[in-house]
Amino acid sequence: MRRFALIAVPYVWLLLLFLIPFVIVLKISLSDTALAIPPYTPTFDWSDIGAFFRELDFENFVWLTQDDLYWKAYLSSLQIALLSTAFTLLIGYPIAYGMARAPEEWRPTLMMLVILPFWTSFLIRVYAWMGILSNEGFLNQFLLWTGLISEPLTILNTNIAVYIGIVYTYLPFMILPIYAALDRMDGSLIEAAEDLGCSRLLAFWLVTIPLSRNGMIAGCFLVFIPALGEFVIPSLLGGSGTLMIGKVLWEEFFSNRDWPVASAVAVVLLLILVIPIVLFQRNQQKQAEAEQ
């Protein structure tokens, strides 16, 4: 009886507040736009399931393929998420590598320095870049002062600012798994490779990189998955030309108040995300099995 309650309480909670809401999103994405204009309240009449199914249609999904905005937003979200994941890897790897090679007594402090920004408000970290990247911002002032440029660069409200924002906010997610992989690595392997005639660079390429592969893969997924549906960064740092699907969904819902289309956008985004999520889960499982 007690075991039943223990299982049932969190189970029912998640069913009610996680699974059922998705079913509702699915249902609304299949219903007519006119029906769902606020203050329309969808009522669930379970006694007439037949009518419920007759009401459904795929109009909103057809609409997503007809209007350029949506598929462009999906593609540009994919592009932004992929590129910024690559940049984060390129910037994060040397940092993680440096941490793993740092003296033992420094490592806890370095770890804490990587984790600290993660606990700091996401919104504030994005906001901090607004003052740096604006036309009168610190970056432009600095570049003007050094004489590298003679006119301020427009960075804020462009895609470049979005890339900077994503790399900055998700960098800890990349550093930590790579550091964990490098930290576990046996240092004598490098020595063995060097003894056998590898140059340091070759030893790094042939030994260190393959052994940290799982860390890199985990880090890439941890950056890519949330970056794809990102809303705060494109809306604060990006401009009117920045198309990201999270922003489109938000505007569809709050500005256009078109709930069925917003729901359809959400369903498609979810379908796109299923692939990387499943791949990520599989990678994690393989790693866990390899460790045992």
Next chain:
Amino acid sequence: MMRLSWFNVVSLTFGFAFLYIPMIILVIFSFNESKLVTVWAGFSTQWYGELFRNEAFLNAAWVTLKVAVFSSTLATVLGTMAAYVLVRGGRFMGRTLFSGMIYAPLVMPEVITGLSLLLLFIGIGLDRGVLTVVLAHTTFSMCYVSVVVSSRLVTFDRSLEEAALDLGCSPMDAFRLVTLPIIAPAVISGWLLAFTLSLDDLVIASFTTGPSATTLPIKIFSAVRLGVSPEINALSTIMIGIVTVGVITASLISKQNLVRQRKEEQLAVRAQ
């Protein structure tokens, strides 16, 4: 022992500069006298004064704190239960679905979670306000708590629980007297994680709140959309300060615990 090459030193220096300079600039300019956030005009704490006189911000801070305390506490209870069920529950009907529902919110885009919860609340006719935000935050943060707690439950020696049961403890007592004290650090860090997630959340709160309950991130977001303001810098500085003190204290405490544990182990070895 490996040595740091110049490349390591350079990448660490630039890496940490990249992570910290934006926040340092933010903090410095919260003490700027000028309203122009990019021109230094002398030291002043006037923006902090304005912040504390700004009733809208204070109200939002109060709402946020209330939501965070309730949701993180509820999430810790539910998340710990879920972790226990996942690790110790054995087989039961719908276990795969259950573990799927625990892990899915971790990778779900916030816009989707927010939208789906809002549609649910409207569907069942629940008035949006503090309660709905608490429900929403509890739902996603209980999953984080459950991941943190279950990683601790997996590593701990099950025979301790069995010994307690053999010695006549009821399962409830065994949990209270043996399991809970051992997993307590994980439960506490789960609570802290849930608390910060709730404090931070903008997107899900925006979807699930009503006009009566504006949280601090929503307030900050609407202010920030109009541009950089010294008041927001002051507010950010306070929040960064709280987090920094919290994280450093937590790491010092865990370090102390580790040292104590090592000492006890050494004593135990010597006593043998």
